[in-house]
Amino acid sequence: MNTRWIKIGAATVATYALLAQSAIPLAPLKVVEIAEAASITSQSVKLNATSTISVHDGQFLMQEQGKVFAYTVTIKNSGNTTINLQDYYIRLVTKSGSRYISKVTEADKTKATVAPNTTVNITYYAVVNINTKLSDLAFNIIKWDFSTSNYERLLGKLSFPEGSTDKVAAFKAKAMLFNSGTVRGALKQYMVTSDKNNVYVTMSFLLENSGLQSVNVANMKLFAQSEGLATYNVDTTSLANLTIQPKERKIVTLSSTLPLAMKGKKFALIVASPNEGGTTSSIPIGVFDMPKVTPAAAVEIGKVKTVYLNGVTVNSSVGFVTTSENDDSSLKIEMDYDLENIGASFTNVPNLNFSLVTASGVVYPLAYSNEGTALSLLPKIKKTITMSGDIPASVNLNTSQLVVRSGVTETNTGYVVASYKVNKDGGVAIGGSTYSYDDGYQVKLNTIHRLPTSEKDTLMAEITITNTSKAAKKTPNLSGYFLLNGVQISEDHQVSTLDSELYIEPNATVTKYVHVKIPYTSQINNVSFVLTELPATTTDKAKKLYQFGAQTITTIPTQTKDQSYTINNAGSKADIKLLTTRFYDNTTDTYFYSEFAVTNKEQRYAAIANISGYLQDVTGFTIPVEFVKFSERVTPDGTVLISAWAKVSKNFNRLGSSLIIGKTVDTSVGEVKSSVILKPVAYKLTDESGSAVKTDLLDITFGGYKLTLTNLSTQLAYSGEGDSDGIQFDLDYDLEIGDDYDFVAGEHKIVIELNGGSGNTTYSKTFGLKKSDDNTLTVLEEGKNNQLSVVFNDANILNKINNLDKYTVNIYDVFEGAKMLIATKKVKWFTTT
Numbered sequence: 096m097n098t099r100w101i102k103i104g105a106a107t108v109a110t111y112a113l114l115a116q117s118a119i120p121l122a123p124l125k126v127v128e129i130a131e132a133a134s135i136t137s138q139s140v141k142l143n144a145t146s147t148i149s150v151h152d153g154q155f156l157m158q159e160q161g162k163v164f165a166y167t168v169t170i171k172n173s174g175n176t177t178i179n180l181q182d183y184y185i186r187l188v189t190k191s192g193s194r195y196i197s198k199v200t201e202a203d204k205t206k207a208t209v210a211p212n213t214t215v216n217i218t219y220y221a222v223v224n225i226n227t228k229l230s231d232l233a234f235n236i237i238k239w240d241f242s243t244s245n246y247e248r249l250l251g252k253l254s255f256p257e258g259s260t261d262k263v264a265a266f267k268a269k270a271m272l273f274n275s276g277t278v279r280g281a282l283k284q285y286m287v288t289s290d291k292n293n294v295y296v297t298m299s300f301l302l303e304n305s306g307l308q309s310v311n312v313a314n315m316k317l318f319a320q321s322e323g324l325a326t327y328n329v330d331t332t333s334l335a336n337l338t339i340q341p342k343e344r345k346i347v348t349l350s351s352t353l354p355l356a357m358k359g360k361k362f363a364l365i366v367a368s369p370n371e372g373g374t375t376s377s378i379p380i381g382v383f384d385m386p387k388v389t390p391a392a393a394v395e396i397g398k399v400k401t402v403y404l405n406g407v408t409v410n411s412s413v414g415f416v417t418t419s420e421n422d423d424s425s426l427k428i429e430m431d432y433d434l435e436n437i438g439a440s441f442t443n444v445p446n447l448n449f450s451l452v453t454a455s456g457v458v459y460p461l462a463y464s465n466e467g468t469a470l471s472l473l474p475k476i477k478k479t480i481t482m483s484g485d486i487p488a489s490v491n492l493n494t495s496q497l498v499v500r501s502g503v504t505e506t507n508t509g510y511v512v513a514s515y516k517v518n519k520d521g522g523v524a525i526g527g528s529t530y531s532y533d534d535g536y537q538v539k540l541n542t543i544h545r546l547p548t549s550e551k552d553t554l555m556a557e558i559t560i561t562n563t564s565k566a567a568k569k570t571p572n573l574s575g576y577f578l579l580n581g582v583q584i585s586e587d588h589q590v591s592t593l594d595s596e597l598y599i600e601p602n603a604t605v606t607k608y609v610h611v612k613i614p615y616t617s618q619i620n621n622v623s624f625v626l627t628e629l630p631a632t633t634t635d636k637a638k639k640l641y642q643f644g645a646q647t648i649t650t651i652p653t654q655t656k657d658q659s660y661t662i663n664n665a666g667s668k669a670d671i672k673l674l675t676t677r678f679y680d681n682t683t684d685t686y687f688y689s690e691f692a693v694t695n696k697e698q699r700y701a702a703i704a705n706i707s708g709y710l711q712d713v714t715g716f717t718i719p720v721e722f723v724k725f726s727e728r729v730t731p732d733g734t735v736l737i738s739a740w741a742k743v744s745k746n747f748n749r750l751g752s753s754l755i756i757g758k759t760v761d762t763s764v765g766e767v768k769s770s771v772i773l774k775p776v777a778y779k780l781t782d783e784s785g786s787a788v789k790t791d792l793l794d795i796t797f798g799g800y801k802l803t804l805t806n807l808s809t810q811l812a813y814s815g816e817g818d819s820d821g822i823q824f825d826l827d828y829d830l831e832i833g834d835d836y837d838f839v840a841g842e843h844k845i846v847i848e849l850n851g852g853s854g855n856t857t858y859s860k861t862f863g864l865k866k867s868d869d870n871t872l873t874v875l876e877e878g879k880n881n882q883l884s885v886v887f888n889d890a891n892i893l894n895k896i897n898n899l900d901k902y903t904v905n906i907y908d909v910f911e912g913a914k915m916l917i918a919t920k921k922v923k924w925f926t927t928t
Contacts, residue, residue: 135259140236140251142183145174146209150234150253151216154261154379155223156365157324162227164195165220165378167272168234170209178209184247186235187221190254195221201372202275216272220370220378225324229259262363262384268301271380273368276310278339279303280366280381283346284403288498288511289390291456294353296388297510298364299403301346304339311338316367316377319351319385321360327351329364330510332502333406346406348501350510357388393496394515402512404501407442409472410435413497413515414479414638421485429483430461430497430517431638436472443469447512448503449482454494459486461497477628479635492517530626530641535564536571538641540624541606542649543577546755546772547615547709547717553771554584555610556624562599569598571628574637575609578623586611590629591760591771593664606664608773610762622646651755651777660776661696662704662758668696669704671756674736676780678749679788679915685743686913687720689754690798692836693737695729702728703735707772708756710741710780712748720754723841723911733837736799740913753777789918797908797917798843800864801831802875807904808927809849811893812886821888822858822896824849829879830864845875846907846914849887856895856902858887861909896924 139149153166168185172178187195197219209215223232233254240248263269268281284299296319304310313336317329333347349364362385367377394400399412414431421427428451436442446469449461461482472478497517502509530538541557554577562568577584594605609624623646627637654660660671674690687710693703703725710718720741729735743749757772789795792804806827811819824847832839848859863872875881889895896902906918922928 135253135255138253140253142170142178142236142238142250143174146170146172146178148183148185148236152261153229153232153255154365154382155227155229156318156367156377156379156382157320157326158375158377160375161222162225162324163220163375163377163379164223164227164232165200165218165380167216167218169214169216171214172209172211175211177211180207180209182239183250184237184239186237188233188235189227189231190233191231193224195223197221198374200368200370200378202368202370218272218378218380220373220375222375229255229261230257231255261379261382263382265384265386267383269381269383270305271366273312273315273366273380274310276304276306276308278310278312279305280383282364282383282385284401285386286402286511286513287388287390288514289355289358292355294355294357294388294390295508295511296351296353296385297512298349298351298385299346299406300349300364301344302339303344304341307341309338309340313337314369316369317349318365318367318377319353319362320365320382321357321362326365327353327362330502330507332507346403348403348406348510350502352508353388359387359389361385361387391514394513396516400513400515401437404434404444404472404512405442407436407438407440407472409444410437411499411513413517416492416517424488425485426488426490427483428461428486428492429481431636432480432482432497432499433477433638434470434472434480435477436474439474441474442472444472445469445501446503447480448500448509449480450498450500451484451486451490451517452496452498452514453490458498459484459490476631479630479638481636528643530643531563532560532571532573532626532640535562535566535568537561537563538573538626540626540643540646543622543624543646544651544775545619545648546775547711547715548612548769549719550615551612552615552617553610554579554613554622555608555771555773557606557608557774558626559604559606560599561604562601565601567598567600570594570596570605573607573626573640574629575624575626577611578625578642579613579617580620580622583625584611584613586613589762589771591762591773593662593667593758593760593773595664595666608760608771610771619648622648651775653753654776654778656778660756662774666697666701667704667758670694670696671704671706673754673778676754676778677915678743679917681914681916684914685745686915687718687741687743688908688910688913688915689720689739691737691739691756692734694734695731698731700728700730702726703737705759706737706756707759707770708739708754708775710743710747710752710754712752713750714748716744716747718743718747720756721911725838725840727838729837734835735838735840736836737840738798738843738910740910740915742913749780752780754780788916790920792904792906792918792920795906795918798841798864798910799833799836799839800843801829801833802845802906803829804904804906805829806927807922809902809922809925812888814888818890819892820890821886822849822892824858824885824887826883828875828881828883830875830877830881832877841911844872844909846905846909847885848905848907850903850905851896851899856899858889860885860887899924 135150139147148170151167156163187197200218203217206217236250237247266282270279281301283301286297288295319327329349329351364383365379366381367379370378399410402411412433414433416430451459461484463480463482497515499512500509501512528540532538539559544555546553574590576588588611591608624643626641627639629637656673662669672692676689679686695701708720718741720739722739755775755777757775759770762769762771795802804826808825810823812821812823814820845862850857863874901921901923904920908915908917
């Protein structure tokens with residue numbers, strides 16, 4: 096008898112010693128340790144001058160034998176000699192004087208001594224009266240003494256104070272002795288659902304090994320015990336083959352099915368160790384108070400629910416919901432379920448089970464691809480499961496719920512992960528121009544532009560994404576699509592951006608452009624833009640996030656020539672200044688020509704931003720404008736002169752027309768070449784064809800050059816004896832190359848033309864302004880007072896000019912195939928002007 100008792104007492108002391116030494120750190124648990132006022136653990140009785148005994152704790156569990164009380168005593172030997180436990184005895188009594196017979200657990204039967212400077216824990220148990228409370232119990236510490244009449248000497252008494260409880264408050268932590276180790280437990284999450292038959296409780300429970308050796312918890316037992324001591328089984332499938340390493344934390348999922356009568360009531364989760372071979376099979380080691388059994392409200396539409404899946408914290412939410420009619424008039428429903436592992440480690444999520452539950456409790460199963468296969472969740476990477484099923488057309492989705500279960504097998508209903516509200520709009524808000532996305536982003540729809548291209552128009556939405564948090568965040572992978580007159584545009588939408596950053600700094604923004612090609616004949620009565628989140632893989636569908644309210648096509652902002660067009664996006668920062676716009680009317684064709692000064696605003700050598708554009712008149716008639724290509728890298732603040740031109744149709748109305756330009760982004764796919772204009776602006780044009788052509792030959796400016804022609808003279812040319820066979824044209828010229836630009840993009844050429852006034856007396860020659868691959872061209876040299884002599888061969892020259900008084904000198908700027916008259920002057924034959 097005394098041997099058994101002492102074994103039990105020793106176990107209790109050991110537990111106390113471990114706790115007093117803070118063997119289980121609380122910080123990782125993020126829960127608060129319970130400290131009972133005037134706890135029994137603060138009491139002890141001296142066995143001798145250097146040894147003490149104390150009671151660590153005690154727990155109740157209702158079993159077949161009755162109400163079982165288990166407690167652990169701790170014996171601490173601080174002396175230098177071994178303590179023989181057979182010399183001592185502990186008696187479990189009530190404060191009213193009743194006695195209970197205690198038995199040592201099977202695991203502690205062999206503990207008979209306590210070595211010097213060591214501590215021993217011994218657990219024992221007894222069947223007590225069903226109405227017994229913890230504060231009713233006390234422990235008499237006795238030493239065998241054969242010199243007394245009853246052979247017993249009372250060393251002291253330990254008792255539970257009034258108000259003592261064996262329960263740990265919900266979400267608080269408790270240390271438990273299990274399988275020769277110390278395991279700390281705490282409730283982390285609690286979910287209750289119900290149907291017309293039962294209440295279903297799902298608990299995410301933390302187990303932490305606070306010791307220095309691994310602990311196998313596969314044989315740990317758990318029970319749900321009501322306040323009336325009714326005991327229910329708890330599914331411990333998640334504990335199978337589970338070993339917890341020292342200092343390791345595991346969150347396991349526990350579930351229990353309770354009767355409907357438990358609604359609104361409380362119960363305790365009891366952790367027990369096995370006691371094979373003993374008179375009772377389970378020894379309670381921890382009692383954790385649970386919240387009331389109140390079915391949780393379904394997660395609101397568009398909200399995120401954090402759940403534990405396989406011990407890992409995961410953000411979950413329902414995406415969009417779509418329905419379509421089947422041939423039998425039923426509905427096919429399709430729904431997205433989003434999961435994001437917000438923990439630090441990879442996990443495989445067990446098989447998930449989805450069902451749509453109506454307000455009346457009717458259940459419709461939903462299937463998904465790869466069902467039955469574990470889902471891999473990597474940290475911080477979202478996964479979307481798209482499920483589908485058939486439902487009657489009469490089902491009201493607005494009052495239905497999506498119920499998600501895990502661990503469902505043929506013999507096990509598994510446990511409820513969470514339930515979510517759904518509706519026919521899929522939980523996607525329809526509203527204003529801003530949307531709060533995820534955690535720390537705000538998305539704003541700025542503009543919707545319609546831009547003409549050669550064959551189709553481009554419909555483009557500009558959105559800005561702002562990081563509203565206090566830390567840098569990854570640029571989200573957002574896109575979208577358009578609803579045109581209420582109908583979704585089915586063509587593929589593309590996303591372009593001028594921002595190259597992978598992360599967005601706090602309060603910073605990035606801009607994205609979502610665009611799609613539409614027939615230029617499309618009539619737009621109303622247009623809406625729907626924001627989506629692109630999937631991680633091309634096989635998944637985009638997640639519908641938010642439908643911005645009905646929009647109108649945005650008017651392209653107008654700028655004057657005095658205003659710079661700026662690109663502030665990192666990697667392509669530039670300042671673009673419109674210098675000139677001209678219409679040039681030749682005899683047969685009309686050309687538009689413009690020049691831009693493009694300055695590199697990056698802090699390093701960089702290629703300048705590519706720009707493109709088009710002309711548009713008041714009727715919507717458009718003409719694409721060609722911009723010269725320039726690929727060389729430019730120094731910081733270096734400037735390049737860029738020219739642009741277009742051949743103008745006679746049907747184009749110059750009055751009130753505009754030049755629209757913007758940053759060009761390549762959108763080619765495979766061999767199909769295409770581009771799009773981002774951040775467009777418009778410059779109003781005037782019909783400047785008359786003033787574009789100078790009526791003298793002084794200070795002719797074009798393409799970064801300035802040309803002056805003086806001392807023009809003509810004389811007959813002779814190649815031998817006899818009549819003249821041509822005309823010799825002599826002149827002096829000044830050619831200046833402006834120093835305002837680091838580069839002049841493209842190649843300008845000059846054509847000098849002599850026109851005698853009749854159809855057959857026109858002579859011309861083309862000159863280069865810099866050396867090129869065309870070696871046949873004479874190159875005009877930079878400098879002043881340069882001389883030039885040109886002979887135009889014509890054997891009939893005398894017959895052609897016999898009756899002519901003057902000829903006209905025309906100067907053309909030839910650029911990329913466009914020939915533009917830039918200066919003209921009448922000169923008298925055979926005189927010097």
